Amino acid sequence: MTEKKFSLGLDFGTNSVRALIVDVENGEEIGSCVYNYRRGEDGVILDEKDPNFARQDPKDYWEGMEASIQGALREARDKKSFRAEGIVGIGIDTTGSTLLPVDEDGLPLSFQEEFKNNPAAMVWLWKDHTSFEEAALITARAKEDEIDYTKYSGGIYSSEWFFSKILHLAKVAPEVFRAAASFVEHCDLMPALLVGDTKPQNIKRSRCAAGHKAMFNREWGGLPAEQFFCRVDEKLKGIRDKLYQETYTADVKVGGLSKEWAEKLSLSAGVSVSVGAFDAHMGAVGAGIKPGTLVKIMGTSTCDTMIAPPETLKVSIEGICGQVEGSIIPGFVGLEAGQSAVGDIFAWYRDQLRWPVENILSRTSFASSLDIKKLMEETKDLSYEILTEKAKSLRAGQSGLLALDWLNGNRTILVDPNLTGQIIGLTLQTRPEEIFLALIESTAFGAKVIMDRISEYGIDIEEVITCGGLAERNPLLMQVYADIIGKPIKISRSAQTCALGAAMFGAVAAGHYPRVEDAQGVMGGLKSTVYYPREESMAVYSRLFKLYKTLHDSLGTKNFSGDLYPVMKELLKIKREVMSKC
Amino acid sequence: MTEKKFSLGLDFGTNSVRALIVDVENGEEIGSCVYNYRRGEDGVILDEKDPNFARQDPKDYWEGMEASIQGALREARDKKSFRAEGIVGIGIDTTGSTLLPVDEDGLPLSFQEEFKNNPAAMVWLWKDHTSFEEAALITARAKEDEIDYTKYSGGIYSSEWFFSKILHLAKVAPEVFRAAASFVEHCDLMPALLVGDTKPQNIKRSRCAAGHKAMFNREWGGLPAEQFFCRVDEKLKGIRDKLYQETYTADVKVGGLSKEWAEKLSLSAGVSVSVGAFDAHMGAVGAGIKPGTLVKIMGTSTCDTMIAPPETLKVSIEGICGQVEGSIIPGFVGLEAGQSAVGDIFAWYRDQLRWPVENILSRTSFASSLDIKKLMEETKDLSYEILTEKAKSLRAGQSGLLALDWLNGNRTILVDPNLTGQIIGLTLQTRPEEIFLALIESTAFGAKVIMDRISEYGIDIEEVITCGGLAERNPLLMQVYADIIGKPIKISRSAQTCALGAAMFGAVAAGHYPRVEDAQGVMGGLKSTVYYPREESMAVYSRLFKLYKTLHDSLGTKNFSGDLYPVMKELLKIKREVMSKC
16 A cells, blocks of 8 residues: 655635645545634734725744644544655645735845834735725826736736735835835745745746736736836836746745754655645636636635636736736636625625614613623624525515625726625515625626626636635525526535645645646545526526616716616516516 | 684594694694594505505594594693684595595495495595506506696506596496495595585585596696596596586685584584695695795605795696695695605615514524514614614715615606615615615605706795604704705694694684685794704715716616716715715
């Protein structure tokens, strides 16, 4: 009997890091551990005065990496088949653009005494939106240039991205900016740390991060030209020299595990560490992405990814957030799109219904017999449960409602954060479960708009694989999505597709598989549950989708030429027709 | 010292009847009593299977009239100044079109053994909507005729109105239809009953009811022509002969109190009884309507009334529900407009927030310590209180929300029941009190649209007087209305303007005043509280109103040519501006 081999995936999320140990021959999850960051609120350092502010203390990454791997190893050791020496590779994904200003050794400036309590010297978390003015400026300058450097990033540079943050940092904390030898993505730093060489010039930068968030593209020779940055702001003069010319796909080996970390983790030195990438992209790999397959990672927001051979996609798809060669699977163009809020919308609505618990019940005569805090906790899941239970018995079109899923703006295909949510069709008889279902439907309509846009560019979507908490927990949601999208929806077998994808790349970097597709074939898989579209709902939803598109285009695009008058009428007509069949 | 004189107003509402005894020299309310109808649910007979169904048992009117007057007399007798012999007149208002099929003596057919449990032989309450098909038919036929008989009724004949109901009755209960010697409005029957002569041919029909609900107009010689009815449906052949050629304004005396009723009520026989009218119209009189004054009766829905000299108003105002000479004040054209839901919208939203009490709390671990029914009762007012408290600190434009107040369709100016409510501007940060305020604002915007339409026709609105429960109880609502309408809002002194208006007409019929305007001058009045528009809010609201009008026109009218794209943008812009000033 040969020794079993394993790969370790590390998934750095917004609030925690997960380590996952996987059998490279069958994808079996042998050990897993989540480490919650300790600094700030749920691991995020906030600023009461500025809702756009979101930083992180890099110490949490150091401590979290060590602790989560040790935890996963502890769990794995309970399995007879496991021996730590069997671990051949380590892959890493993180959020992004999650940025650190670093010194000449590649260590966070916040580790230095001088900057230790300076939030500008810490991690600028992906969801830090303090740089919105800088983002608008970069977008504007890109439009004036001969080359539109944003063309593969949906045409609009985001406040969440690399250079917006660097410029804002330069403005608000010039001393930190000056002290920074380089700026690194979280997903670039962690592999470098494990192999024991974080010198900025030696760090193997992720193609995924560079292409999606830093306008890196071979078409214009890597990062944008020096002149472009100077036109954006003189402060960015020379920024290219602090950065990189090369980027790497995640199948590339960064190096072997350093002696120092091998000892810390009780692993063998020299274990292959692969180049990092973003969570959604590794998640897509873990979920089984391949040409023709759209992978939908569903959580608070969604990330939709596809891959296409470079020869079939020579133009940029309008309104798609990102289009980068090699960002997901080497050799393919990785497409990234997404909705800025999905689970967040349902949580918002659930909290509308929990608002009375906190704000009204406490003033009734029953207040003394209630533990409001406990009640809030209890109603968190229960509210979903009951809403879902009641919404389940509603038929498509029965409520007469239609919503726009823009409560956090629209990422794809309108690329416009300045849009808001809408509900139409309300009557005095409208019930909460109907609103809940309309919100679910709105996110599915939003998903269909993205798919239609991709299809318009000749990329066929043959199947949809979902993963993430929502997909696993909510059959109603999945069924509505199938009915609206009109395609069967499958669910990835693993609940940890990001960490699993990272582990797949670890196995490839280790040479265990020649290509990540081979790792996918063996280590990945689907659940047996498939949601098939229901004929009757599909027919109604295709009528509702037309109305959704009318609202979408009239409120979300300039110069809409259609007529809105029929929207309410048609909703009522559908409602009456559906009711008459009940 | 001369004996004091009093007038008695009777206000028959949907669920109860109120008697009010008023000093004719100063309007002092001497005695009052409400009698709740006993049959059906809250006095309304419903049909579980048909939400459009709403009937009433006329026995409640007989019993209620007697009991409420006796109750008011009992209360009045506690006052030293009062003697029952001082009562000189009685005026009556009712809901409408609230219709009874009657026999040759003018008594309800449901009093006959043959029809006693037949709902078609009972009262067809104003809000009975079973006749919607007949209403559509009458509207369609009116458009084909040389004369559009609906032109002074907003151009669309309603399912709530006189002939829709008669035709529906003819179809569903031909035996009742055949047995009916006539059809009378509730407000016509009660005065006739008090004077002891209900013979249909002797009943003095109300101008108000006939003009607003039965297409009665001098322009075409009273009721529509026989041929018109035949074209609508052969069943209506001869209907004119069962009805009337003459109608009367409410200052006209029907006769003296009959001996029978004088005995029942311990009043003097011969007390003057005036012609009846609808509640909202008498309410307007009680509130102090005069040329240039818009009276707004605010409750579950609203009724807006104005009067104008006939010479200034020779055309029909587009979209206004009714325009009838003498319907409010003799000698003037009475204008009636209104919003199909106002208080009902707030109640709807309150109940969205109470839904969790009933549906979620009962499944928590605290369920056993809660009395859900009691909690529902307690949270009824409390929810309003807390929402109002929180909404009070919001500034105009701060929420970024905008709503359309069409949750029960739009009565004025679109005259379209097939419209629905809408909320736009939702974000993940939107809070319930913001939605509550947006709903309040939406009803005020709707009110402004009505006022603007009236003004367009050259009728100046110099002041606004409100009355009704909402006006009395809700300072926030009144302030928002003042800010949005941009005019001071006054509140009628009496909380019972309908009964007070009826009492004013009673005093005129008794000859105590030559004209009802004289009675108004003495018996009416305003509260000292006036809501003045606040400059800063006005400025923001005038921007929001433009957006409201864009939504209103694009979703409510055909061939809208404007652009909706700026709506969400402008809402966000206003929000940012307002927030930056906080």
